[in-house]
Amino acid sequence: MLRDPRLARFSARFSCLGLCAVLTACEPGILNPAGPIAAGERSIFFNALAVMLAIVVPVIVLAFAFGWWFRAGNSRARHLPEWAYSGRLELLVWSIPALAIMFLGGIAWIGSHDLDPPRPIASKARPMTVEVVATDWKWLFLYPEQGIATINRLVVPVGTPVKFRITSAGVMNSFFVPQLGSQIYAMSGMDSTLHLRADKAGRYRGLSAHYSGEGFADMDFFVDAVPQAAFDRFVATARAGRGKTLDWNEFVAMAHPSRNVRPASYPRLQPGLYDQIVMRNGAPEGDRAKDGREQ
Ligand SMILES: [Cu+2]
Numbered sequence: 538m539l540r541d542p543r544l545a546r547f548s549a550r551f552s553c554l555g556l557c558a559v560l561t562a563c564e565p566g567i568l569n570p571a572g573p574i575a576a577g578e579r580s581i582f583f584n585a586l587a588v589m590l591a592i593v594v595p596v597i598v599l600a601f602a603f604g605w606w607f608r609a610g611n612s613r614a615r616h617l618p619e620w621a622y623s624g625r626l627e628l629l630v631w632s633i634p635a636l637a638i639m640f641l642g643g644i645a646w647i648g649s650h651d652l653d654p655p656r657p658i659a660s661k662a663r664p665m666t667v668e669v670v671a672t673d674w675k676w677l678f679l680y681p682e683q684g685i686a687t688i689n690r691l692v693v694p695v696g697t698p699v700k701f702r703i704t705s706a707g708v709m710n711s712f713f714v715p716q717l718g719s720q721i722y723a724m725s726g727m728d729s730t731l732h733l734r735a736d737k738a739g740r741y742r743g744l745s746a747h748y749s750g751e752g753f754a755d756m757d758f759f760v761d762a763v764p765q766a767a768f769d770r771f772v773a774t775a776r777a778g779r780g781k782t783l784d785w786n787e788f789v790a791m792a793h794p795s796r797n798v799r800p801a802s803y804p805r806l807q808p809g810l811y812d813q814i815v816m817r818n819g820a821p822e823g824d825r826a827k828d829g830r831e832q
Pocket residue numbers: 747
């Protein structure tokens with residue numbers, strides 16, 4: 538059929554593009570959860586969608602049905618020019634949206650209590666703490682129990698609930714791993730809590746979901762959910778690394794604005810650094826002075 542080679546090539550490319558578009562639709566996102574929180578959020582999304590479609594679809598169908606039934610040529614349709622009020626119709630018209638609001642409200646109420654970010658996830662495994670600091674424009678992850686830190690890469694054991702403490706060393710950002718669930722703002726001087734768990738091993742994309750300036754577009758990180766043994770290996774490798782100790786001075790140096798920073802790790806971590814960052818209102822004094830960003 539496609540004799541013209543240019544046309545054949547074009548159509549091949551076009552169908553490839555179409556295929557890619559279809560495939561990216563099921564690529565990592567909130568609809569493809571890897572943990573209980575994201576799965577809960579997806580079911581809220583689908584339940585709310587079902588409740589709304591239960592109203593919207595009959596309304597669309599009825600709009601066409603009424604138009605067709607009361608067309609000029611239908612002599613069987615009753616014409617009531619004096620009609621003004623029907624109690625039964627009022628009841629029907631108001632009760633359905635009222636029910637929809639009650640269902641949607643119930644779904645939101647139950648869901649937001651079940652999936653409350655500071656609420657620990659019930660689990661047999663002991664939870665692990667990871668402290669997250671958003672800086673311009675990279676993510677710093679502190680592992681206080683393991684005494685290491687990483688930049689733009691987060692490694693967590695599969696099946697272990699992780700308690701994230703989240704703050705920012707600069708402007709506001711938003712910590713978000715769509716496949717694990719719930720985005721939480723990272724704000725300077727604030728200490729927010731989020732509990733997440735990865736139940737499927739894999740590499741998930743994490744990002745800042747809140748625009749924070751120039752380098753924001755590259756402010757991405759990977760989350761590697763790995764079996765416990767692989768996590769222990771990761772910790773051992775990070776500890777054996779030759780990098781510097783992450784203490785306050787090193788933190789001030791790393792928090793300096795930079796873009797597109799490659800994942801890295803620190804073999805040692807100064808205890809209590811996260812609290813120090815929160816207490817100093819996030820913005821390191823030395824850093825402020827150097828950039829002249831002091832207000
Ligand atoms: Cu916002």
